[in-house]
Amino acid sequence: MPFSVQAPTGFPADTWPAYAGDPMSIEPMPVPWMEHIPRHIPLTRGRQLFIDDYLIASTDLKRNFYSAVKFAGNPVLCPSTPQELSPVTFPWMDEEKDEQALCYLGNGGIFFDAKKNRYNMFYTAGWRGGLAVAESTDMLNWTRSDIDWKGNILLAAGANAAGFDNSIWLDNASSLDDERIKYMVCRNGLAHTLSTSSDGRSWSQGVPTGPAGDYCSFFYNPFRNVWAYSIKQDGPRGRCRWYSESPDFLTGADWASRIYWTSADRYDLPDPAIGAQPQLYHLNACAYESIMIGMFMLHLGPENDVCVREKRPKTTLLSLGFSRDGFHWHRPNRLPFIAATHRDGDWDRDYLHSPTGMYAIYRDTLYFPYTGFSGMAPNGVRGMYCGASIGIASLRRDGFASMDADGQGTLTTRPLIVSGHSLFVNTQCETGSLRVAICDEDGNEIPRYGKAVCDPISADSTCHAVRWKETRDVSAVSGEAIRLRFSLRNGKLFSFWVSSDEAGGSNGYYPSPFPV
Helix, strand or coil, X not given: CXXXXXXXXXXXXXXXXXXXXXXXXXXXXXXXXXXXXXXXEECCCXXXXXXXXXXXXXXXXXXXXXXXXXXXXXXXXXXXXXXXXXXXXXXXHHHHCCCXXXXXXXXXXXXXXXXXXXXXXXXXXXXXXXXEEEEECCCCCCEECCCECCXXXXXXXXXXXXXXXXXXXXXXXXXXXXXXXXXXXXXXXCEEEEEEECCCCCCCCCEEEEECCCCCEEEEECCCCEEEEEEEEEECCEEEEEEEEECCCHHHHCHHHCEEEECXXXXXXXXXXXXXXXXXXXXXXXXXXXXXXXXXXXXXXXXXXXXXXXCCCCEEEEEEEEECCCCCCECXXXXXXXXXXXXXXXXXXXXXXXXXXXXXXXXXXXXEEEEEECCECCCCCECCXXXXXXXXXXEXXXXXXXXXXXXXXXXXXXXXXXXXXXXXXXXXXXXXEEEEEEEECCCCECHHHCXXXXXXXXXXXXXXXXXXXXXXXXXXXXXXXXXXXEEEEEEEEEEEEEECCCCCCCCCECCCCCCC
């Protein structure tokens, strides 16, 4: 039977999402922000994306969702060091002793290091190996960091060091230097600990979380100012996710208050070649602009004993969900965001993983690192966990979904409250045009911001200022209830936002800063 979820101890009752979860249910999660839309929607920060109808009052445009595009130079990081190429040597892992040739994210983490002006990728060197780090200036070309005599290894392999699975967050916003790097590690498949570090070489004493499954992770929700813990725990329908949260990372270790979160639902379809019921293997999440993005790792089978016998990796796919509170997930597009090839011999044949942090921004592009398993080492040895490398997939900035016009179409927003002096759009209409009118709450055009006096935009730009004949300054309507009416001809509209920055800075949320 469904059970009622009360705010666990330490969770503010007025902010805890009201949700009655039923692990037996095959229905998708509710999306309460669509049931309780404010009369006037405040746009306080971030680019506004069209991943749902939250902002839309009426439209005849068509919404399209997009998958990430794999980099032609993949994989960007292959097993090459002795630690990465060697088979497992720990006697307590004898059942996995033949697994070899792996550098994989698992969770790990991907973040821009503002102090060093470079991207850091935290990954695992070798199966159940050490915590390692690679760096890049453009997200496509990676080198292993030269830390000291250990090469690029931050924590050595072993249950009491790097552990099994891990999750890592580079907290550029931390006011405490010794908590700048936050780390979760699975010690023996059941117990996790949380610790922090200033440099990744010396770590605080681990704080135990309590029992859980392997492959847990965490993320920061800036909309509610909490650290959230994505906990793997089986339910009546197999692998699923449980949830806990805390305003403080280390004090959030008490997972006794965890509650059921989400799992695969009836819209997650089996792989026809396998026929197994999909399960939610993992859920990573992070903020992007004005929303939260979730990476759903769906396990499509076969189960481990079959993969061991057939010496092949598990089949998974990575798809996206979107949230406006960080707890409830809207999953309107079930196609893979990043797909495995399922072809024997390919580096990303199957068992795809995404990292903590999920993405990084470079110029006008979002980059998504991911792990793929081939099931085969360079020396020909095969195994369920053999042959893992890391690749990159990319997406246009804000490019998760667009509202499209084939011919002429319009989109009118719900009443909005904005602040700032310039309106910006992300649009692709170089063979068409986009005009914007600012209307009052009743939908009447404000003359100086009308469609007829708007300079038509015919461009492919991720950040384009809207101008009218007399002005581009919209501060006259700041704080007022307005509607925006977009008139689009033969093009795509990805997002809009109002900014106080002449260059179009959105003041949005991201897991880490990025070079401008």
